[in-house]
Amino acid sequence: MRKQISLIVIGVFLLSISWGLLILAKTLLKTNENNNLNYLPEDVSFAVRLDGRELAEKTLFSVFIESKDEEVLEMIQTLLKEKTSTESEFRNLGIDYLSDIVLFRMSIENKLISGILFNVSNTGLYKKGLKDSPTAYACNEDVGVVLVDNDETPLGKERLTLYAERMLRKPTNAISSLEIVNHQSGTFFEIFSNGTLFNDNGIIEQSDIHFGLDDSMLFINGKMKLNPGSSNKLNYLDKTLVPQGFHFSATQLPKPLNDSLKSWIKPFGCNLSEIQALSLNLHGTKIINHSSGFFVVPQMELYIKTTYATNIRELISNPKLQSYFDYEIDSNCIRFQNEKLFYAQLSPTEFYVGINSKPHWEQQTGKSLVLINGNLKPLMKIEGGGLMTSFLEMIPEYRASKSLSEHIDRFELTMRHSEKHYALLQGKMIFGDHYHPMNELIKFLLTGEFVN
Numbered sequence: 136m137r138k139q140i141s142l143i144v145i146g147v148f149l150l151s152i153s154w155g156l157l158i159l160a161k162t163l164l165k166t167n168e169n170n171n172l173n174y175l176p177e178d179v180s181f182a183v184r185l186d187g188r189e190l191a192e193k194t195l196f197s198v199f200i201e202s203k204d205e206e207v208l209e210m211i212q213t214l215l216k217e218k219t220s221t222e223s224e225f226r227n228l229g230i231d232y233l234s235d236i237v238l239f240r241m242s243i244e245n246k247l248i249s250g251i252l253f254n255v256s257n258t259g260l261y262k263k264g265l266k267d268s269p270t271a272y273a274c275n276e277d278v279g280v281v282l283v284d285n286d287e288t289p290l291g292k293e294r295l296t297l298y299a300e301r302m303l304r305k306p307t308n309a310i311s312s313l314e315i316v317n318h319q320s321g322t323f324f325e326i327f328s329n330g331t332l333f334n335d336n337g338i339i340e341q342s343d344i345h346f347g348l349d350d351s352m353l354f355i356n357g358k359m360k361l362n363p364g365s366s367n368k369l370n371y372l373d374k375t376l377v378p379q380g381f382h383f384s385a386t387q388l389p390k391p392l393n394d395s396l397k398s399w400i401k402p403f404g405c406n407l408s409e410i411q412a413l414s415l416n417l418h419g420t421k422i423i424n425h426s427s428g429f430f431v432v433p434q435m436e437l438y439i440k441t442t443y444a445t446n447i448r449e450l451i452s453n454p455k456l457q458s459y460f461d462y463e464i465d466s467n468c469i470r471f472q473n474e475k476l477f478y479a480q481l482s483p484t485e486f487y488v489g490i491n492s493k494p495h496w497e498q499q500t501g502k503s504l505v506l507i508n509g510n511l512k513p514l515m516k517i518e519g520g521g522l523m524t525s526f527l528e529m530i531p532e533y534r535a536s537k538s539l540s541e542h543i544d545r546f547e548l549t550m551r552h553s554e555k556h557y558a559l560l561q562g563k564m565i566f567g568d569h570y571h572p573m574n575e576l577i578k579f580l581l582t583g584e585f586v587n
Contacts, residue, residue: 168234168254168277169234169235169254170254170277170278171234171235171236171237171252171253171254171278171279171280172184172235172237172252172310172316173278173306173307173310174252174278174280174302174303174306174307175237175239175252175307175309175310175313176239176241176250176302176307176309177307177309178241178242179239179240179241179309179327180240180241180242180247180328180329181239181240181326181327181328181329182237182238182239182240182313182315182326182327182328183237183238183239183315183324183325183326183327184235184236184237184315184316184324184325185235185236185237185238185323185324186235186322186323186324186325187231187232187233187234187235187236188233188234189321189322189323190323190324191232191233206578228260228261228264228265229255229256229257229258229259229260229261229263229264230253230254230255230256230261230279231253231254231255231256234254235254236251236252236253236254237251237252238250238251239251239252243290243295243298244290246285246288246290247285248282248283248284248285248290248295248298249282249283250280250281250282250283250299251280251281252278252279252280253278253279253280253281254277254278254279255274255276255277255278255279256277258274258276258277261274261279262274265281268281269292270282270283270284270292271284271292271293271295271296271298271299272296272299273296273299273300273302273303274303275303278303280299280302280303281299282295282296282298282299313327313343314327314343314358315327315343315345320347320349321347321348321349321354322345322346322347323346323347323348324345324346324347325343325344325345325346326342326343326344326345326346327341327342327343328341328342328344329341338361338362338368338369338387339359339360339361339362339558340360340361340362341359341360342357342358342359342360343357343358343359344356344357344560345357348572348573351565351566351570351571351572352563352564352565352566352572353563353564353572353576354562354563354564355548355560355561355562355563356559356560356561356562357550357559357560357561358557358558358559358560359550359557359558359559359560360556360557361552361556361557361558363556369386369387369502369504369552370386370387370411370412370504371386371499371501371502371503371504371552372384372385372386372412372414372499372503372504372506373412373498373499374414374438374496374497374498374499375414375438375496375497375499375506376414376415376416376436376438376494376495376496376497377416377494377495377496377497378416378497378506378508378509379416379418379436379509380416380417380418380419380509380510380513381416381417381418381509381510381511381512381513381514381546382414382415382416382417382506382507382508382509383413383414383415383417383506383507384412384413384414384415384503384505384506384507385412385413385504385505385506386411386412386413386504386505387504388410388413392410393409393410396410400456402455403453403455403456403459404453404455405450405453405456407441407445407450408441408442408443408444408445408484409441409442409443410439410440410441410442411440411441411442411484412438412439412440413437413438413439413440414437414438415435415436415437415438416435416436416437416489417433417434417435417513417514418434418435418490418513418516419433419434419513419516419517419518420432420433420434420516420517420518421433421434421474421517421518421519422517422518422519422523422524423471423472423474423519424519429523430460430461430471432471432474432476434490434513434518435488435489435490436487436489436490436491436494437487437488437489438481438485438486438487438494439485439486439487439488440484440485441484441485442484443484444483444484445483445484445486446480447478447479447480447486447487447488448478448480451464451469451478452464467479467492468492469488475490476488476489476490477489477490477491477492501551502551502552502553503549503550503551504550504551504552504558505548505549505550505560506548506549507546507547507548507549507562508545508546508547508548509545509546510540510543510544510545510546511539511540511543511546512540512541514536514540515533515536515537515540515541531582531583531584532583532584532585534582534583535578535579535580535582535583535584535585536579536583538578538579538582539575539576539578539579542566542567542570542575543564543565543566543567543570543575544565544566544567545564545565546562546563546564546565547562547563547565548560548561548562549561549562
């Protein structure tokens with residue numbers, strides 16, 4: 136009987152602690168007012184909303200309650216110790232981080248200026264913390280703004296401060312026209328952009344992209360508004376490689392990418408027509424040691440369709456290119472010592488280069504513009520190289536990226552033309568069993584020393 140009473144008392148005690156933790160978490164992560172949203176300028180060209188409360192809830196639940204990941208806890212503890220080792224490195228700026236933070240970009244006097252809108256919990260601390268900052272800032276009762284000057288042609292702190300103060304005098308309705316305020320449960324990061332983050336060919340007029348967390352995966356949803364008349368200019372994927380390894384297929388490639396490829400091969404005296412469509416299967420990378428250094432040979436299958444006729448045999452037969460990469464050409468392959476990359480002319484505007492002499496093809500019938508799927512491990516998989524591979528392992532960014540890729544089971548992303556004037560973006564990053572997305576992101580940021 137006494138034992139049963141003891142068990143009941145212990146049960147009630149543990150239940151009370153559990154309720155206490157839930158009440159504490161609810162109090163800490165209560166929904167705070169986001170008055171800063173009311174002061175977003177009307178003419179922003181770019182805006183990002185970070186939901187601090189949603190992000191904190193997901194992090195608290197994932198790290199401290201669901202997974203109890205000791206490695207992440209130790210890394211966070213180490214970071215906090217380093218940040219609080221000197222008083223000057225860690226200051227309370229009076230900012231309410233458990234509410235929305237809005238980053239934006241706008242034009243002031245024909246100069247691109249970046250800014251951040253905060254919800255302020257302590258006006259005195261906010262002004263004191265930014266007093267000696269080189270950036271311009273302003274604050275009303277509960278909203279603060281920071282403006283970062285243009286690097287090339289600065290306006291100066293004093294003039295920019297006047298704009299910051301003017302910005303907080305009167306609320307606007309700009310946020311109501313943007314689709315970046317909690318349109319899906321779990322969303323903690325949302326982006327609005329005039330134009331698009333993916334190309335500057337003038338096809339996309341406006342982009343709204345949402346990132347969030349759902350169970351064991353990160354998701355991305357986006358809606359792209361097309362410029363009037365651009366629907367007739369869209370090229371859809373009609374043929375791709377059968378997906379293997381890490382797969383990427385796309386049309387409407389970013390102009391900077393096409394320009395970079397042209398400028399890269401121009402010194403060799405090669406001309407490459409603009410790429411109209413591309414399909415890639417990446418299986419990894421091999422590093423071949425050579426007396427003059429080393430060569431990187433991607434283990435890939437690559438299909439390219441160009442706007443105008445391109446002869447792959449003539450392209451790879453360029454003497455300067457052949458001498459620089461030290462390869463030999465056979466009737467159907469390129470030889471880098473013992474490594475082979477097969478090539479084939481599929482049509483006057485289409486060619487193939489890859490590790491398989493007979494690639495497998497897949498016909499696309501939808502209105503797809505971008506298709507990405509498969510495993511991320513091939514992006515970080517490097518064979519051979521000896522000292523070079525060891526050197527890469529010493530780089531924090533590479534080490535963090537490799538670890539993250541090994542814990543992701545699958546990555547999928549599609550962009551399709553859905554309605555007359557819109558394209559939809561959908562994607563998900565699915566993590567393996569026992570790997571929690573938020574934990575892995577924290578490890579990635581800390582291991583890669585992206586947070587310091």
